Amino acid sequence: MDFRVNCIFFHRLLLIALLHLSNIHNCIGACDLSEGSWVIDPSYPLYDATTCPFIEKEFNCQKNGRPDQNYLSYRWQPSGCDLPRFDGLDFLRRFEGKSIMFIGDSLTRDQWQSLTCLLYTSAPNLNYNLTRVGMISTFTIKDYGVNVFLDRNAFLVDLVNETKGRILKLDSIEEGKNWEGMNMLVFNTWHWWNYRNAHQPWDYIQVGDLLLKDMDRMAAFERALGTWGGWVDTKVDPTKTMVFFQGISPNHYNGSDWNEPKANQCQGQTTPVSGSTYPGQYPPAVAVVKRALSKIQNPVTLLDVTTLSLLRKDGHPSIYGIGGANGMDCTHWCIAGVPDTWNQILYNIIVS
Template sequence: MGLQDNAISYGSALVLSLLLLPVLTQGCDMFTGRWVKDASYPLYDPSTCPFLRREFSCKNNGRPDLDYPTFRWQPQGCNLARFNGVDLLQKSRGKKIMFVGDSLSLNQWQSLTCMLHSSVPKSPYTITTQGTISTFTFQEYGVEIKYDRNVYLVDIVSEKIGRVMKLDSINDGNNWLGMDTLIFNTWHWWSRKSWDYIQIGRNITKDMDRVAAFEIALGTWGKWVDTVVDTTKTRVFFQGISPSHYTGALWGEPAAKSCAGQTEPLLGTNYPGGLPTEVGVLKRALGKITKPVTLLDITMLSLLRKDGHPSIYGLGGRTGNDCSHWCLSGVPDTWNEILYNYMI
């Protein structure tokens, strides 16, 4: 995975203990660790990413504190290989990488395209959109970085009775064939009712428990992976649950009603409020898939970043408060740095 087992030094006692750890190039837990200040971060200046969408461009939207992109994720017992965009493009020549999911997938797709563009700023590129699919092409390398907006993974079909979510159907999966790498994501929209009916087999209902519906949909997606995807040709990832920060009591600050005004991450390794229920649901569903699927288990490291959201420096400006998506540069760059460590 391209990981090094040299540990960052925070004191002689800790250095000694880390040096005694076994080599962890294959067994390193990249998702347990802490955030540390690093003067070499961020990996790119968002002002040099001309296609960055306004909702993620917190610096350009006037955010006054600029420490939030200067933290690096430090796993316990090993180091992440630093992201190298030229290396990734060279190793991905002629290949297609696709993110499939909701606006958190869009957040990660935008992050990766900015990271790569900053590595080869003079290399020509195109951005095209056809239907639900946006494609960023690095022409010099023949690399396509795609994003398919599909917020539930399962199908929603317009019928005479209205919009029907079919929890046991993935016809849209035809859009995902022929990719070299797939990174899936869903959950963000499950608390919102953007359908009129839910169907399982012949059973049609107005609504049901959303977590239960989420688990059924994940099971359908897992069967699709097992049945349709040739994992000898396509690497499959699932972007873990990206958390929101609207309740300060969960991170030990009861007076905080949201992420607004937060300027520093939590500096420990654990989140006082614990993991969301849906994380366990996702891991249970992934455990039922027989083909290899890699979980990008980014929930805990993202929970620690209460400072990383746009808050009032997103699309809505001071009329909104976005504590769900992430500023760029910022936390999704770390998700992609971890993805890079799996891909090299």
């Protein structure tokens, strides 16, 4: 009799727990995760960067000598709900035997690097393999057969070498063949679209049959997103593949944007912007991305990380990146750091 009562009690507790978990994820689905503020949480960061052996020098701020650690202890608190922690083992179970690919520029590499660390540190003694062939890196957790690819493709559309020079083809996306057959795709492009003169990686822009030395960069960006959107609609089976677009990741080179005009770019910043509103302007690409996504027929989820990242003027490598004191980096993000929250949001969207 006691055993039967205990069993009934246990099953009721289990049912309550499952209902509670379901309610959490239903709440997440109805909550705008892009609105909120950063709060101190002693249980953060989500992992110790020193236990992730493959962090690239560019992002490895602690190993590069960054003296402060407070930036690691901030948690994103959405205004309308709580954001559950990233559960690496649950993520691995959900994607067991499956493949994920990140496609984009070095900000995409930042997020990919974060996810590889989140997964690797989720359990002790996980077996992994990390390889690179050409522009594609492959990170594999062997215990679960999970592959996380990175395709270094800054524009999504094709950049090719021809006799006339390097041509950025806004209507061509032949590289898309590398993205087919994945279970999840995370895309990004923007950072390189405004580089000019010697820093721009092309000589000509091709639009249809026209070959141009230059054009309005926002128009070029939107045209390329339209080409990519066409690829999503024709090449992606939404019953087999989830598609995300990583929102615009901002930089912090002008202290006036966060009401510190005397700031030396992002160097020495140790705390986020307080509150939930960024005082400066938002990147103009944000509106272009949202407009482009609205025209795609297949489901594409915007990973809207712009506001939460704008508030993190303290999260960049600054002089603790690949260039050291001679190369101020207020564009990329320290690992561990802000991109872990991007992946935490990605995970919770998947679960919900």
